[in-house]
Amino acid sequence: MKTRFTALKGAPDVLPPETNLWGRIENAACEVFAAYGYDEIKTSIIEPAELFLRSIGASSDIVAKEMYSFTDKGGRSVSLRPEGTASVVRAYVEHNLSLRPAPQKFFYRGPMFRYERPQKGRQRQFYQIGAECFGTAHPGMDAELIVMLMAFLERAGLPALSLELNSIGCRNCRPAFKQRLREFFAPHLDGLCPDCQRRHEQNPLRILDCKVERCIAIRAGAPLISESLCAECREHFGALLGLLDAMKTPYTLNPHMVRGLDYYTRTVFEVTSGQLGAQNAVAAGGRYDLLVSEFGGPETPALGFAAGMERLSRLLSAAESLSMPRPEVFIASLGREAAAAALSTASALRARDKRVEVGWEGSLKSQLRRADKMGARYVVIIGEDELRSGSFKWKNLGTGESGETGAEEIFNLLS
Ligand SMILES: [Zn+2]
Numbered sequence: 001m002k003t004r005f006t007a008l009k010g011a012p013d014v015l016p017p018e019t020n021l022w023g024r025i026e027n028a029a030c031e032v033f034a035a036y037g038y039d040e041i042k043t044s045i046i047e048p049a050e051l052f053l054r055s056i057g058a059s060s061d062i063v064a065k066e067m068y069s070f071t072d073k074g075g076r077s078v079s080l081r082p083e084g085t086a087s088v089v090r091a092y093v094e095h096n097l098s099l100r101p102a103p104q105k106f107f108y109r110g111p112m113f114r115y116e117r118p119q120k121g122r123q124r125q126f127y128q129i130g131a132e133c134f135g136t137a138h139p140g141m142d143a144e145l146i147v148m149l150m151a152f153l154e155r156a157g158l159p160a161l162s163l164e165l166n167s168i169g170c171r172n173c174r175p176a177f178k179q180r181l182r183e184f185f186a187p188h189l190d191g192l193c194p195d196c197q198r199r200h201e202q203n204p205l206r207i208l209d210c211k212v213e214r215c216i217a218i219r220a221g222a223p224l225i226s227e228s229l230c231a232e233c234r235e236h237f238g239a240l241l242g243l244l245d246a247m248k249t250p251y252t253l254n255p256h257m258v259r260g261l262d263y264y265t266r267t268v269f270e271v272t273s274g275q276l277g278a279q280n281a282v283a284a285g286g287r288y289d290l291l292v293s294e295f296g297g298p299e300t301p302a303l304g305f306a307a308g309m310e311r312l313s314r315l316l317s318a319a320e321s322l323s324m325p326r327p328e329v330f331i332a333s334l335g336r337e338a339a340a341a342a343l344s345t346a347s348a349l350r351a352r353d354k355r356v357e358v359g360w361e362g363s364l365k366s367q368l369r370r371a372d373k374m375g376a377r378y379v380v381i382i383g384e385d386e387l388r389s390g391s392f393k394w395k396n397l398g399t400g401e402s403g404e405t406g407a408e409e410i411f412n413l414l415s
């Protein structure tokens, strides 16, 4: 019996022409990132489960509910990566990249995995493009990374996105703030959602960005981290805002933004679009000054971001209608003898980066019909008569103009 397979739920295929759009987004990223000195790093998509437990945090939604983990044949607990930063930090420590001159800057792209209920804007396999920078605590680096992200989004064709910023403090000032939050939420514990009740002890910061209506209502009077920052954190954040002002990069302060991952310190940011509904973040990131040393490396301040390809692609395809690229030339090849001439003519055009299709089989009429469906600009006909005379008939399908030309002159048609 024959079996017709379908893709796993939440792991969709991406088809042309959308893949071409993805390529365009990736090219924009590669060009912009290179100018900022970021080179690509390719890490494994499968890692020890412990890596994410230790970095993202056991109390995070990702680790608590969404990990794609299993035991491999060697009895090791492994996970498909739910995000890119932990692997890049692991690689940075493993290969002693701190010995290279600072700052070390990397970008990555590839699939990530989270086992959650698939919904619009969220899949179990999703694709991210991100950047990480190691080796400086200077707020100039925060500003540079954010400016680079905005430049990439603009080059990809996505202006008019909003940037939200916050500082969530450091190991000196955050514990006291967490305690203030615990005390504030303690009398309201019963009113919070089950997730927030769990977060109250482990990481009360996360209650601040809960999306549940009643949690939003309760937190309205909660203390703000901006009032609890230590002098160093306040100075760092102030300097970053000053640099963004100098760059005329618009931003909004969002005192409730904490990001879902435990490893962030100081700067956190999100880029959102009003056109995406509830899942509106297209990119997000922040500083993680403690993670490298927690992974056994030297104390290394670091920061990064990740952008979601599916959402970027959705925004772009909403702005322009996608269509398949059209061949510039369709070579109708008639009869066995014409095949070699068709192939060599096509190859010569392709060597000049022209998109060419050869219509290997079928009658002239059916080949012309295909050329028309594909939206080809020109049709060139190569049959036995043409081979004998060395002169090929051509037609411009757009203008209806037609003529005959020698094999060499075909190139002139297209210039
Ligand atoms: Zn601080």
Ligand SMILES: [Zn+2]
Pocket: 192, 193, 194, 195, 196, 207, 210, 211, 212, 215
């Ligand atoms: Zn909640």
